[in-house]
Amino acid sequence: MMRRLYIIAFLIVCAITESSAQRVRGLTFGPMAELPDEGVSLRVFRNAQPVALPQPTVYRYRSSDGVSHERCAPRDLWYPGMYRGRWEDPAGNALILGVVGNMFPRSLSPDSHVTRDTYEQAFAAAGTEPPSNVDELIAWASMFAGASVTGAPRPVRSGPLLHNVAALDFDSQNPTRLGYVFQFGNNLHGVDPYQWFLALFELAEGTDATAAAQAIERDFVSSLATTARAADPSAQASPRFQHPEMAEAERSAAFLESRERAINSIRGLRGWWFVETPSYVLVSDLSGGRRSFVQRLQEDLEAMRGIYEHLFPPRRPIEAVSLVRVFGDSDDYVNYVGPENQWTGGIWMPSKRELVIRPFEWGNERERRERIARIVYHEAWHQYLHYAFDGLQTSPWFNEGLATFFEGADIRRGDLRMDEVERYAVMMETLARAEEINLPSFLRLSYDQFYGRGGYPEQNRSAHYAIGWGLLYYLMKAAPLDPSNDYEQIPARYADALWATRNQAEATSRAFEGVDMQAFQQQFQDFWLSPRLRHGARRNNDLL
Numbered sequence: 001m002m003r004r005l006y007i008i009a010f011l012i013v014c015a016i017t018e019s020s021a022q023r024v025r026g027l028t029f030g031p032m033a034e035l036p037d038e039g040v041s042l043r044v045f046r047n048a049q050p051v052a053l054p055q056p057t058v059y060r061y062r063s064s065d066g067v068s069h070e071r072c073a074p075r076d077l078w079y080p081g082m083y084r085g086r087w088e089d090p091a092g093n094a095l096i097l098g099v100v101g102n103m104f105p106r107s108l109s110p111d112s113h114v115t116r117d118t119y120e121q122a123f124a125a126a127g128t129e130p131p132s133n134v135d136e137l138i139a140w141a142s143m144f145a146g147a148s149v150t151g152a153p154r155p156v157r158s159g160p161l162l163h164n165v166a167a168l169d170f171d172s173q174n175p176t177r178l179g180y181v182f183q184f185g186n187n188l189h190g191v192d193p194y195q196w197f198l199a200l201f202e203l204a205e206g207t208d209a210t211a212a213a214q215a216i217e218r219d220f221v222s223s224l225a226t227t228a229r230a231a232d233p234s235a236q237a238s239p240r241f242q243h244p245e246m247a248e249a250e251r252s253a254a255f256l257e258s259r260e261r262a263i264n265s266i267r268g269l270r271g272w273w274f275v276e277t278p279s280y281v282l283v284s285d286l287s288g289g290r291r292s293f294v295q296r297l298q299e300d301l302e303a304m305r306g307i308y309e310h311l312f313p314p315r316r317p318i319e320a321v322s323l324v325r326v327f328g329d330s331d332d333y334v335n336y337v338g339p340e341n342q343w344t345g346g347i348w349m350p351s352k353r354e355l356v357i358r359p360f361e362w363g364n365e366r367e368r369r370e371r372i373a374r375i376v377y378h379e380a381w382h383q384y385l386h387y388a389f390d391g392l393q394t395s396p397w398f399n400e401g402l403a404t405f406f407e408g409a410d411i412r413r414g415d416l417r418m419d420e421v422e423r424y425a426v427m428m429e430t431l432a433r434a435e436e437i438n439l440p441s442f443l444r445l446s447y448d449q450f451y452g453r454g455g456y457p458e459q460n461r462s463a464h465y466a467i468g469w470g471l472l473y474y475l476m477k478a479a480p481l482d483p484s485n486d487y488e489q490i491p492a493r494y495a496d497a498l499w500a501t502r503n504q505a506e507a508t509s510r511a512f513e514g515v516d517m518q519a520f521q522q523q524f525q526d527f528w529l530s531p532r533l534r535h536g537a538r539r540n541n542d543l544l
Helices: 002-021 074-081 116-126 134-145 209-223 253-264 288-311 330-337 365-388 396-406 422-433 439-443 447-451 458-481 487-501 504-511 517-528 531-539
Strands: 029-035 040-045 059-062 068-071 083-088 094-099 149-155 162-170 176-184 197-203 273-276 280-284 322-326 346-349 354-357 409-412 415-418
Touching (some): 040 209, 074 116, 134 149, 176 209, 253 280, 288 365, 322 365, 346 365, 396 504, 422 458, 447 458
Parallel strands (some): 280 322
Antiparallel strands (some): 029 040, 059 068, 083 094, 149 162, 162 176, 273 280
């Protein structure tokens, strides 16, 4: 009888302990997540969402002879090979899973910037061996976490599925980090029992670290298990969304490398898929109801790439894949691009090598498709210009002027029309009638001035976009119809001068060399107030 009471009491205590652990302040565990690529399943935070791994930040260096070099922090190049997933709860607590793999090359400083070739050479010289002792395991975990492990690993009690579990303590800093390395025992799914994994917890401010560690060791560690492994350990291509006529082109080694990085950026993200064209990889979590839009987008991206290349040929071969990330949820978009860019409908992020597109929930399906298409045409120009001109900084009037000009593209059955963009055209009429356009000043705007950043008036941004569009529309569509001048050559002259001088201000000077700016501005303003001249420009589609 007494033995039975002890058993009942023990069960009650366990139940109370488990219940309290599930209610740890700011850290509660919920559903299981499976990683079939690794054959691992684990319990993640309640209401947690998987988070994409950003592309490595790229830093551009230019030598004294004008040759451009792209460099990255070597840890950013090393980390994706070890990373297997990240989940965050609404409070900001994060769980990151890593596979303990190759040691970070000792010849490289994680704070330096190196070319990919330098990194690959250092990696090859160091060998491809994982940690072989406790000290190396600690060094590997410190590099993965971005914080130093303090003290020796602390063994943690584990269940029958695990061979070893040990807790790691990190230097005290924000965020607070807790780490657990573990190995599975022999299992039916073929997960290597000698393979170490690291579960890294980054705790949000206000989360009780001691209580969190208790919850992790009681609820998370006990959930670790193996699961059926995927036959092909990679992100999933989508036959449903893939355009059937987008044939693969011959691709360089550099293209294939960047393609792999792009695809791996959605590895482990539930609901995400990718499709590809000869020039692009498009990753998205849009639902199946958007199939026709996605397939049209693939056609249009390749068509626009052909237009960009025809009008402004690349100054050196483009060897990188162009990555387009289309979100299915606006909040996810804002979280990804940051609050400073929440006003955007899409953005080219050159340091991450990604064109990121926001979904639109308002309007009917046709309006949403057209709005996203215009944004894609705009941002894809920025992306193309970056690669085609080797990352050279271009003047806002040229860069944004052409981006807004390409918003007017209308591609139907292979035919291209460049139309007026109504919202810009309306503003141009207003500005021209009020004589509020000063082209010499506009051509000298910096990016901070153009966008209204760094203390410059933000309210001028919409007018700057309109004038940029109006200027390039006039140069590309109206100027060719007037044989009395050579204004139509200005964009091409700018591109040539930019490549020759590597200086955007000098390129602008050369592009407008010999142009009477007072007469040019008057003709420009007269055009926007003349229905006859604008009608003629609309009919001129002789761009290709």
